[in-house]
Amino acid sequence: MNNEAVAGDEESLLQFVYQFPVAVMRMSGAGAIDLMNPRAAALLIGLGLPFQADQGWALLGALDPPLCDLVRAHLLEPGLVAEQRPLERRDPRGRVHHLALTVIVVNASSCMVAIEDVTSRVLQERQLARERQSLAVVLESLQGYFVVMLDLDLRITQPNRSIERLLGHGTTIGGSACSELLHAESSAPVDLAAQAALAARQGWASFEAEYRCADGATIWGDTMLSTIVDEAGDPSAFVIVARDVSERRRREEALIDEALTDPLTGLLNRRGLAARVAPWLEDARAGKALMISALALDIDFFKRVNDRYGHDGGDAVLRHLGQLLTKQFRRGDIVARLGGEEFVVLLRDAPIAIAMASAERMRHLLEHTPLGWQDETIAVTTSIGVASGAGVTEVEQLLHGADLALYRAKAEGRNRVVCG
Amino acid sequence: MDFEDTAGLAQLEAMSAQALDELAFGVVRMRADGEVVAYNAWESKMAGLSRERVLARNFFAEVAPCTNNYLVAERFMSEPELDATLDYVFTLRMKPTAVKLRLLKSATADHMYLLVRR
Numbered sequence: 001m002n003n004e005a006v007a008g009d010e011e012s013l014l015q016f017v018y019q020f021p022v023a024v025m026r027m028s029g030a031g032a033i034d035l036m037n038p039r040a041a042a043l044l045i046g047l048g049l050p051f052q053a054d055q056g057w058a059l060l061g062a063l064d065p066p067l068c069d070l071v072r073a074h075l076l077e078p079g080l081v082a083e084q085r086p087l088e089r090r091d092p093r094g095r096v097h098h099l100a101l102t103v104i105v106v107n108a109s110s111c112m113v114a115i116e117d118v119t120s121r122v123l124q125e126r127q128l129a130r131e132r133q134s135l136a137v138v139l140e141s142l143q144g145y146f147v148v149m150l151d152l153d154l155r156i157t158q159p160n161r162s163i164e165r166l167l168g169h170g171t172t173i174g175g176s177a178c179s180e181l182l183h184a185e186s187s188a189p190v191d192l193a194a195q196a197a198l199a200a201r202q203g204w205a206s207f208e209a210e211y212r213c214a215d216g217a218t219i220w221g222d223t224m225l226s227t228i229v230d231e232a233g234d235p236s237a238f239v240i241v242a243r244d245v246s247e248r249r250r251r252e253e254a255l256i257d258e259a260l261t262d263p264l265t266g267l268l269n270r271r272g273l274a275a276r277v278a279p280w281l282e283d284a285r286a287g288k289a290l291m292i293s294a295l296a297l298d299i300d301f302f303k304r305v306n307d308r309y310g311h312d313g314g315d316a317v318l319r320h321l322g323q324l325l326t327k328q329f330r331r332g333d334i335v336a337r338l339g340g341e342e343f344v345v346l347l348r349d350a351p352i353a354i355a356m357a358s359a360e361r362m363r364h365l366l367e368h369t370p371l372g373w374q375d376e377t378i379a380v381t382t383s384i385g386v387a388s389g390a391g392v393t394e395v396e397q398l399l400h401g402a403d404l405a406l407y408r409a410k411a412e413g414r415n416r417v418v419c420g
Numbered sequence: 421m422d423f424e425d426t427a428g429l430a431q432l433e434a435m436s437a438q439a440l441d442e443l444a445f446g447v448v449r450m451r452a453d454g455e456v457v458a459y460n461a462w463e464s465k466m467a468g469l470s471r472e473r474v475l476a477r478n479f480f481a482e483v484a485p486c487t488n489n490y491l492v493a494e495r496f497m498s499e500p501e502l503d504a505t506l507d508y509v510f511t512l513r514m515k516p517t518a519v520k521l522r523l524l525k526s527a528t529a530d531h532m533y534l535l536v537r538r
Contacts, residue, residue, distance in 0.1 A: 014468050017514060018485060025516075035514040038486030044509075046489040051509050053516045093490065 023115040027056035029075050029108045043115055048092035060113065063087065064101060071103050071111060078105045084116075098122035136160070146221070148240040154178045154196055157237070166244060168214030178240070183218045186210035199225045200235045208245065220249040264315060265322030268336040273344065276334045277395050280348055284393050290348070292395070293355030293388040296402035297321070297343040297362070300381045300414040313373060317380055320371040328362050344399060352388040352419060359384040359417040367415065381415035423537045429503070429524045432533050446536030454478045454496065463536060468513045479534070486511055487534070492523065496534075500527050510536065 023043045025036035033056045044051055049062055061068040064087050074081045084100040091097060098121075102114040139147055139162045146162040159174040167181065179192050190209040199205040205225045210218045221242030230236040260272030268276060277292075284290040299305070299317060306314040321343065325335045334346040345362075347355055363382055370379040385405025389398050405420030412418065421431050423445045432440075432447065437458045440447045446463030450456055459474045467484075474483050480493035486509070487493055495502060502525035510519045517538065525532035 011468065011470060011473065014513060015473060018511075019482075033516050036511050036516045037514060038484060038511045041486040041509045041511045041516065042489045045491060051516070051518070053518070091490075 023117075025056075025113050027060075027111050027113065029111070031055060031057035033059070040115065043117060046091055047089055047097065063089065063099075063115075067101060067103065071105065074105050075108050075111070078107055080104050086118075144244045146242055146244075148178060148181065148242070150178050150238040150240065152235060152237065154192055154238065156181075166213075166219065167211055170214075181211050183210040183212045186218070195225055196238060199227045199238060203227050208249075209242070211242070219244050219246040221245065262322075262337045265319055265337050267322050267325065267343070268334065270336065270338050273334055273336040273338070273346070274395075277346055280346075281393050281395065284391055289391055291351055291388060291390045292392045292398060293347040293350045293352060293386060294395075294398045294402040295345040295347070295355065295359050295362070296385045296387075296399065296406040297325075297345070297382050298384075298406055298410070299341040300383055300410075302341040302380075305378065305380060309373065309376070309378060313376075313378060316373045317371060317378055320369075320378075321366060321380075321382070324365055324369060325362065328358070328365060344402070346395070346398075350388075352386065355386050355388055356417060356419055359386050363415065363417055383409035383414045384417045385409055385420055386417060387420035423520070423522060423535055424505075428522070428535070429526055429529055429533065432524070433529050433531065446534075448479055448534040448536075449531045450479050450496075450534070451531060454480050454493070456483060457531060466512050466536070466538075467510075484510075487521075492521065492534070495523060496525060496532055499525065501525065502532070 018038050020037045020039060023037065023040035025033050025040045027033045032054045034053075041051075044059065047063075049059055051059065057068060057072065060071065064085070067082055067085060067087075071081050081103040083102050085102070087099040087101055089097050089099060096119070097117055098119045100116040100118050102116075104112045106112060139160045142162045142165075144166075146166040147160060148156055148163060149158045149160075151157050154177060156173055156176050156178055159169070159171045163169050163173060163181075169181070173181075182190060182192065186209070188208065188210065190207055195205040195207055203226065207223050207225075209221055209223050211221050212218055222245045223240060223242040226239050226241070227235045228237040228239060260268055260275055262269040262272075280290060280292060284292075299321060302314065302317070305317050309316075318337070318341065322335075322337065325343065325345065329335055329345055329347075332348060334344075336344050336346075338344055347358070350358070363384055366380065366382050370377045372378075383406055385402045385408065387398055387401030387405055389401070392398050401420040405418045408420075409416050409418035421428070421435075421443065425431060432449070437460075440449070440458055441461040443460060443462060446466060447458070447460040448456060448463060449458035456474050456477055456479050459469075459471050464471055464474070469483070477483050480488040480496075491506065491508070495504065502523050504523045506521050506523075508519050508521045510517050520537045522533075522535040522537075524535065
């Protein structure tokens with residue numbers, strides 16, 4: 001190798017070290033700084049430290065006295081004495097610099113000191129911490145709202161106080177799928193993945209959802225699902241902000257209930273029956289072979305009850321029958337009072353034999369359960385007409401069939417069940 | 421000419437690169453943005469950097485990062501008129517070396533100058 005090439009290599013190496021982005025210097029055990037890179041000079045002079053090449057210890061001592069003592073004590077024990085030791089120092093202009101010091105004792109006569117100016121990183125971290133803190137304060141003080149941070153897989157990334165306060169879920173909810181926050185049997189189920197896909201496309205999606213509380217209750221949330229994008233504009237996370245609208249929702253539901261309910265018996269009215277049976281008919285239209293049975297009930301000689309006990313007595317009997325019907329039939333069945341002493345029960349997926357059997361149980365139950373009313377005992381019986389149909393798409397026809405059977409039951413002497 | 425010459429800037433502007441090489445102190449001639457136009461022999465020898473590696477480069481960012489702070493680079497960048505002398509440390513071939521710097525700049529001159537004396 002010729003001298004020129006060696007000189008070129010050396011120059012290249014020199015330039016490489018000139019550009020080192022970390023301040024590095026080497027000093028002897030006696031404190032003489034024999035080597036340092038330009039960044040070290042720029043940093044130390046910028047910090048206003050008096051620089052003399054033979055005063056390494058004084059320099060380190062001015063920078064970080066405890067560290068200086070530590071290094072001197074370790075001069076005979078080579079190794080890493082300090083790693084990224086944080087240090088704050090004000091420069092002559094009054095600006096605070098955050099430094100990180102790393103010191104390696106190579107041997108008793110050689111000690112490497114690296115100084116990083118991490119001011120911008122520290123300030124950034126502090127700014128982040130402040131933002132996190134102010135976010136925490138916001139989440140802490142939010143009333144009637146909750147906020148849920150989600151990753152792209154719709155998992156909850158950060159549990160927070162707003163979730164805990166409104167829904168009662170503590171920190172253990174972190175990492176769970178957000179869908180677990182939703183009430184599984186909501187009357188208005190939400191497809192979270194579809195909403196997220198929409199939010200990813202247009203930036204946001206808004207919907208009302210029923211959320212599950214830790215204690216088993218539910219609350220309704222007017223929900224805004226927003227997409228957080230990264231620098232490239234791609235979705236990187238989601239955030240849900242939901243407002244508790246349970247009160248409004250309950251009022252609305254109460255209004256709907258009122259419109260669909262018979263006030264005397266608490267059973268469904270004609271509109272209520274139509275609303276409840278609609279999904280069954282939809283299923284039938286969708287081709288699901290659906291057996292529906294209808295029971296038409298009527299209190300025998302109801303006019304006599306009214307004549308003898310007055311309208312209050314008549315109403316008490318109607319309520320009595322309503323209670324027995326509610327007790328007798330399942331939650332999934334539809335029990336309605338269509339007016340006067342006219343009651344209807346619709347059973348889903350019940351063949352005629354089962355419908356007949358439950359009608360007979362009902363008839364028997366009423367016959368043997370007289371009503372105690374104002375020191376009197378009112379005994380009544382019921383006639384029941386039953387009709388069944390598969391693939392029923394109009395309920396009127398079925399009700400008509402049950403009515404016809406009911407007339408026959410009356411004609412045949414009442415207090416009996418007749419199949420249409 | 422001397423390092424302390426009061427009419428330094430005007431004299432330096434009149435000197436050719438060859439003439440700068442005759443001087444017994446370091447001279448860095450730069451454009452307003454810090455791009456090195458001339459780098460004299462004294463400075464090249466002391467820094468251990470040949471001219472080819474320095475010319476047309478940004479002095480503060482690429483050639484001498486040790487000057488890239490508020491004491492030198494920022495003064496050049498922010499002060500329209502500048503004639504200041506300060507004690508400094510250069511790390512020539514990584515050896516910390518006490519030097520005296522003179523910073524010269526004027527709105528009427530095409531170039532700005534950094535003079536270095538041991």
